[in-house]
Amino acid sequence: MNIALIGYGKMGKVIEEVAIRKGHQxxxxxxxxxxxxxxTLVNHSTDVAIEFTQPSVVTKNILTCFDANVPVVVGTTGWYQGVNEISQTCIEKNQAMLYASNFSIGVNLFFKINEMVAALMNKYNEYEVSVTEVHHVHKKDAPSGTAISIAEGILKYYPKKIQWRLDSNKDGLWIRARRVGDEKGYHSVCYQSEVDSIQIDHQAHSRKGFAIGAVLAAEYIKGKNGVFQMKDVLDFFSR
Ligand SMILES: NC(=O)c1ccc[n+]([C@@H]2O[C@H](COP(=O)([O-])OP(=O)(O)OC[C@H]3O[C@@H](n4cnc5c(N)ncnc54)[C@H](OP(=O)(O)O)[C@@H]3O)[C@@H](O)[C@H]2O)c1
Structure with missing residues (x-):
């Protein structure tokens, strides 16, 4: 497969390594x-584009891929207020887009575990739930897209909590966002009562996990039309 890397920063470079090892160009x-x-995309015979840039340019980049008839895997986070409009455009123009707040297979398993735990814990009012995420100091968005996905998974089971918040408030779900060194990505969910706490967490050890998932997503989306997410990829490859 001929892959265009839109964004050749920390993630683009690791995706390149993984893609070449899998025999892609x-x-x-x-x-x-x-x-x-x-x-530019057409002239380089691009089969799939993988977009890891920054929130302010992602929409324009996706639309350029649609115009070039090139399926696009979107890893950039912090732009999801525009996702419904872009998804609609994707469908109207008969194009393909796959976006995920986190391409790591482990994190996508963590999303499922998180919902199972929330479904159990919501019956116990003595436990207050909160989310913590830690990332490197250069990360532009806060909270992380992954933390928002985790929070949305919890909110499904906590109807009294109106929305996630970056501060502590009884009616909201608190996401603590911290920026430390070169942290690759840490997410935890804590249920705390007066007498104890229960915690589940995911620690990324390197960026390779995101890159492996992004290349898998590129292989999945080639030749398809529509809007896809990482769960479509995992369901397909775990059959
Ligand atoms: N979904 C996931 O699993 C996942 C995992 C990790 C990171 N992310 C997200 O992915 C994004 C990128 O992360 P990163 O760590 O790779 O960032 P990074 O190291 O800052 O790299 C960003 C790259 O995008 C390039 N870029 C910026 N504007 C561009 C444009 N208009 N056209 C083409 N390229 C452009 C930058 O160019 P210059 O080199 O010239 O600045 C740079 O090469 C962030 O939003 C991050 O949160 C997502």
């Missing part, structure tokens, strides 16, 4: 310094 490596458009 990197047709393009684009950074903020490059001037490119739909013809």
């Amino acid at each position: 990197i047709a393009l490596k684009l950074t903020s310094k490059d001037v490119w458009d739909k013809d």
Whole structure:
């Protein structure tokens, strides 16, 4: 497969390694310094684009992929207020997009475990639930997209909690967002009562886990039309 890397930063470089090891070619490596458009993707015979850039440019990049008729895997986080509109455009233009707040297979298993635990714990009012996420100091968005996905999984089972919040409030679900060194990604959910606490957590050891999932997603989306998420990929490859 010919892959265009839109964004060749920390993630783009690890995705390149994983993709080449799996026998794919990197047709393009684009950074903020490059001037490119739909013809650039077409002229490099791009089969799939993998987009890991920054929230302010992601929408434009996705639309350029649609115009080039190139399926796009979107890893950038912090842009999800625009996701419904882009998904609609994707369907109207008969294009393909797969987005995920976290491509790690382990984190996607953690999403499922999180919901199972929330379904159990919501019956015990003495436990107050909160989410913690820790990432490297250069991360532009807070809370992380992964923490938001975890919070949404919990909120399904806690109707009294109106929404997630970055501060502590009885009616909301508190997400503590911390920025430390080169932290690759830590997420935990804590249920705390006066007498004890129960905690589940996920620790990423390197960026490779995200890259493996992103390449798997690129292999999955090639030749498809529609809007997909990581659970579609995992359901497909775990059959
Ligand atoms: N979904 C997941 O599993 C997952 C995992 C990790 C990270 N992320 C997210 O992925 C994004 C990127 O993370 P990162 O750690 O790789 O960031 P990074 O190291 O800052 O790299 C970003 C790259 O995007 C490039 N870029 C910026 N604007 C561009 C544009 N208009 N066109 C093309 N390239 C452009 C930058 O170019 P320059 O080099 O010129 O600045 C840089 O190469 C973030 O939103 C992060 O939160 C998601």
